[in-house]
Amino acid sequence: MPIDVKAIAALASLELSPEEIAPLEGDLARILDYVALLNQLPTADVPPTAHLVDNAPEATLRDDAVRDTVTPWQAPRAALANAPAQAGHLFEVPKIIERG
Amino acid sequence: MTSFPTISALRTAIAERHTSATAAAAAACDAIAERDTDLHSFLTVSRERALEQAARIDALADRGDPLPPLAGAPIAIKDVLSTRGVRTTCGSRILENYIPEFDATAVTRLEAAGAVLIGKTNCDEFAMGSSTENSGYGPTRNPRDRERVPGGSSGGSAAAVGAGLALAALGTDTGGSIRQPAAFCGIVGMLPTYGRVSRFGLAAFASSLDHVGPMARSARDAALVLGAIAGRDRLDSTSADRPVPNYEAALAAPLAPPGRRLRIGVPREVFDHPGLDPDVAAQVRASLDVYRAAGCELVDISLPASQAAIAVYYVVATAEASSNLARYDGIRYGVRVPAAALGDLYRQTRDRGFGAEVKRRILLGTYVLSAGYYDAYYRKAQQVRTLICRDFERAFAEVDVICTPTTPTPAFKLGEKAADPLELYLADIFTVPADLAGVPAISFPCGAAGKLPVGLQLIAPAFQEERLLRMAHFFEMAK
Numbered sequence: 001m002p003i004d005v006k007a008i009a010a011l012a013s014l015e016l017s018p019e020e021i022a023p024l025e026g027d028l029a030r031i032l033d034y035v036a037l038l039n040q041l042p043t044a045d046v047p048p049t050a051h052l053v054d055n056a057p058e059a060t061l062r063d064d065a066v067r068d069t070v071t072p073w074q075a076p077r078a079a080l081a082n083a084p085a086q087a088g089h090l091f092e093v094p095k096i097i098e099r100g
Numbered sequence: 101m102t103s104f105p106t107i108s109a110l111r112t113a114i115a116e117r118h119t120s121a122t123a124a125a126a127a128a129c130d131a132i133a134e135r136d137t138d139l140h141s142f143l144t145v146s147r148e149r150a151l152e153q154a155a156r157i158d159a160l161a162d163r164g165d166p167l168p169p170l171a172g173a174p175i176a177i178k179d180v181l182s183t184r185g186v187r188t189t190c191g192s193r194i195l196e197n198y199i200p201e202f203d204a205t206a207v208t209r210l211e212a213a214g215a216v217l218i219g220k221t222n223c224d225e226f227a228m229g230s231s232t233e234n235s236g237y238g239p240t241r242n243p244r245d246r247e248r249v250p251g252g253s254s255g256g257s258a259a260a261v262g263a264g265l266a267l268a269a270l271g272t273d274t275g276g277s278i279r280q281p282a283a284f285c286g287i288v289g290m291l292p293t294y295g296r297v298s299r300f301g302l303a304a305f306a307s308s309l310d311h312v313g314p315m316a317r318s319a320r321d322a323a324l325v326l327g328a329i330a331g332r333d334r335l336d337s338t339s340a341d342r343p344v345p346n347y348e349a350a351l352a353a354p355l356a357p358p359g360r361r362l363r364i365g366v367p368r369e370v371f372d373h374p375g376l377d378p379d380v381a382a383q384v385r386a387s388l389d390v391y392r393a394a395g396c397e398l399v400d401i402s403l404p405a406s407q408a409a410i411a412v413y414y415v416v417a418t419a420e421a422s423s424n425l426a427r428y429d430g431i432r433y434g435v436r437v438p439a440a441a442l443g444d445l446y447r448q449t450r451d452r453g454f455g456a457e458v459k460r461r462i463l464l465g466t467y468v469l470s471a472g473y474y475d476a477y478y479r480k481a482q483q484v485r486t487l488i489c490r491d492f493e494r495a496f497a498e499v500d501v502i503c504t505p506t507t508p509t510p511a512f513k514l515g516e517k518a519a520d521p522l523e524l525y526l527a528d529i530f531t532v533p534a535d536l537a538g539v540p541a542i543s544f545p546c547g548a549a550g551k552l553p554v555g556l557q558l559i560a561p562a563f564q565e566e567r568l569l570r571m572a573h574f575f576e577m578a579k
Contacts, residue, residue, distance in 0.1 A: 008466050014459055015450070035414060048486065052295070053295050079201075082200075082434070083431070
């Protein structure tokens with residue numbers, strides 16, 4: 001089944017030019033053909049592996065308590081330092097009425 | 101700095117005042133300016149930061165204080181790791197003006213151990229590639245043959261170390277991106293166990309697969325760098341809460357475990373692989389004689405599910421990437437293409453900022469996670485990933501390490517695999533399985549095919565980095 005690259009690009013918030021779309025259709029189809037070799041391996045009762053660490057939450061999460069220090073890179077000035085557009089202490093974006 | 105071939109030799113020379121950290125740092129930055137023009141291994145040189153750190157080391161030496169283990173060592177950082185005040189592009193045009201406010205933990209720890217950060221190295225955009233040709237800033241060339249790629253994605257780090265422009269470097273490895281370029285450039289590269297080294301400050305590509313690790317000219321220098329960067333970090337909840345061994349001291353221990361011979365597994369699927377270059381296979385097989393002569397036993401093993409590793413990888417890694425790269429939207433940092441509507445701003449910014457391979461992978465990852473395809477692709481790939489993990493568990497019940505060539509072929513020519521993304525993906529066939537299983541692996545130079553270096557890969561059970569470093573060191577000494 002051909003892949004609707006334009007529809008997938010919309011899901012991924014990617015604008016693609018018409019010249020980009022045709023080669024991507026071929027690339028993705030070939031890669032997915034290759035990936036189909038996964039179906040040669042039976043996995044009926046095999047659990048999925050989503051991640052490799054089983055750190056229990058109590059081992060990895062800090063106490064739910066307010067810290068009295070803000071590290072320098074968490075300060076508002078630092079957070080805004082790389083913003084392409086800012087107004088006062090805020091990130092500036094186009095007016096949002098509906099998702100365009 | 102070429103007169104100080106190792107980290108320890110330079111540290112001793114600084115301690116004994118034969119040279120200074122400042123002189124070494126200045127020489128390293130000058131060498132990049134003079135000799136990196138055709139290699140293009142660096143994107144940014146951090147001379148000011150290097151000289152400030154070198155002055156701190158020299159002050160210690162002046163007072164006769166003990167020097168930290170990496171004192172004065174000029175080290176390069178792959179440009180996917182955040183460096184405070186030093187531009188960090190991830191090899192992408194979307195971050196061409198990005199200057200981080202913070203350091204990656206691995207960078208902080210390197211400097212705390214005395215290292216001098218001389219600059220940021222070129223890489224495939226967001227570490228997506230195997231040749232460094234996907235960089236938004238142009239390719240890096242292989243120091244052993246300028247017509248060939250240095251490998252990737254940590255190709256700039258490998259080329260810088262291979263050319264003697266840095267004593268060591270940090271790379272990152274998601275599917276082979278430390279070991280493959282290390283093999284192509286004739287240096288040592290190590291994939292540590294998943295969780296051994298903090299990823300805080302690493303621009304995320306595929307979070308269940310991303311690793312930070314050392315690239316160096318010897319196993320000893322790799323051991324020193326790993327010792328500096330490993331360990332629990334409260335800023336990365338996936339970092340392992342385990343003590344960090346003295347990796348350098350471990351080099352001197354005997355190869356064999358107490359009371360028995362060391363067993364090296366040789367996977368038949370790897371050595372029978374149709375894409376494996378016969379010269380590479382012959383060189384790796386001949387290299388195993390070094391271990392056989394030392395009393396190690398070679399054991400024929402099978403890793404059947406690993407044949408599907410590339411297929412698993414290009415589902416899991418792209419799915420995770422499609423999510424991780426959603427953050428590059430032109431709002432908080434990076435390049436913005438202005439537009440009247442927010443959705444247009446996102447889409448146009450991402451179209452302008454991302455290169456072709458990054459778009460291809462975001463699309464593939466979005467597709468395999470989309471409604472109707474999740475079970476057929478993403479869940480299926482995660483299940484086969486479990487089978488690959490089980491292959492390693494079964495193998496390591498029998499053997500202490502597994503040996504393979506790092507790559508099926510030596511370094512290929514620039515442009516040779518550029519037309520077909522799938523062909524380039526298959527270059528990672530021997531390195532991807534260890535990333536999927538989260539086990540450590542090392543690549544070190546074991547000889548040559550023609551004039552090009554060949555890498556030998558050893559894979560060990562989780563947290564057995566000492567064994568890998570010791571075996572690489574043993575090989576270096578035996579040669």
